[in-house]
Amino acid sequence: MRIAIVMPIMTSVTTGGLLSASRITSIPPPPTDEDNLTVEMAKAIAALGHEVTLFASDFYRPLHSVSDSVPGVRVVYLPTRLQRVFHPVFIPFIPTLYRRIRDEGYSVVQSEDFLQWSTILSALASSRASYPLVIWHEINIKQRFPGNVIQSIYAMTLGKAVARRTALFIPRNLQAKDFLLNTGIPSSKIGEVIHSGVNTEAFSPSSDRDRLRQQLGLEPDCFVILSVGRLVPYKGHRYLLLALRKVLDKYPQTRLILVGDGPEKDNLCQLSEDLGIAGDVTMIEHVAKRELTRYYNAADVMALPSSEKELFPNFTILESLACGTPVIFADPAGDKEIGGDGFCGYYAPFGDVDELARRILALIENPQRHIEMSRAAIDLVGSQFDLRVIARKWVQVYEAVTKGGQNGL
Secondary structure (H helix, E strand, O other): OEEEEEOOOOOOOEOOOOOOOOOOOOOOOOOEOOOOHHHHHHHHHHOOOOEEEEEEEHHHOOOEOHHHOOOOEEEEEEOOEOOOOOOOOOOOEOOOHHHHHHHHOOOEEEEEOOOOHHHHHHHHHHHHHOOOEEEEEOOOOOOOOOHHHHHHHHHHOHHHHHHHOOOEEEEOOHHHHHHHHHHOOOHHHEOOOOOOOEOOOOOOOOOOHHHHHHHOOOOOOOEEEEEEOOOOHHHOHHHHHHHHHHHHHHOOOEEEEEEOOOOOHHHHHHHHHHHOOHHHEEEEOOOEHHHHHHHHHHOOEEEEOOOOOOOOOOHHHHHHHHOOOOEEEOOOOHHHHOOOOOOOEEEOOOOOHHHHHHHHHHHHHOHHHHHHHHHHHHHHHHHHHEHHHHHHHHHHHHHHHHHHOOOOO
16 A cells, blocks of 8 residues: 555654754754654564655755655655744644645555644545545644634634544544544544553663663662653653652652653752752763663653643553553543552652552562563563554554545545
């Protein structure tokens, strides 16, 4: 099959350094798109014998692309227009996408999210060329005003036309599935959840944790908490620092590594000083994606005490689990997405400092439970989240919609 994947927003391959929501910032281009999750998924699909073209906004163009070296994969960065009207961090406008999809002859088109300009263009072009369209939907919450009003108007107007031209909606998690149903998408057009997945060749358990710890300047016998993500309020890093203060009172050999950058950095630095734990906290702004595996393997637990504002499980959770490192999460969706509280991690509600500290202490004080969670994490990722598993699921979807024709035209 010839497959077109439309993923206009190609996020940075390093942690931190994300773009400002309030203005378009000038940042150095990433060195390569090799480690981008969508590119990795395209490579996994191509490895199954298919030809994949990935369309993205040129706002995210790297210095070098896998298009030059990976058989069966082509990444096309399209001109991004009207950037001051349609912010490329959220809704990049790439109008030439319509012509490219209409004229290049694909078996199936896959587009990201129901609420994107690129999805509207994909729907129009695939309808004109009689390709089936599949939408991989990520958004799982209603936005605040005025975004929620725009969402509602879109769903009642243009969104209906897009839905008619869509063969199948594939949610990225169970919350996204509920969002689609609440938006008015018929259940008959919503397929099974397909998660983002993780490259288990890049992220896997290490047998030499002591060496990794030595390289990172960590004591062999300390308990290491890792948190990877943008330093913004809804990520809950403030609560993690407050919980660490409680844990240190009982276990002084506990360390926290925060990997990421963002507007909360100065506030978090000040809070760690005020709490007297600055010496126990290491803050690292930028880490190349493939270097993160060292941090996951050196850590005892990865804590992501975020609110429900972001996708769950996100890539940092899956990467950590792939390395066999249990997670502490604040999204109640964990009971259905990653086996539930106590399977390969613990649940601590967003903002509940006492419960977060209690969960960390439970892992410190029960090494055997920690080992069991680690094994469960590796097994879970291998069976459900490995990119090769995800690629096979996508091929099954493509085959189903191409055989069944495009619904609703």
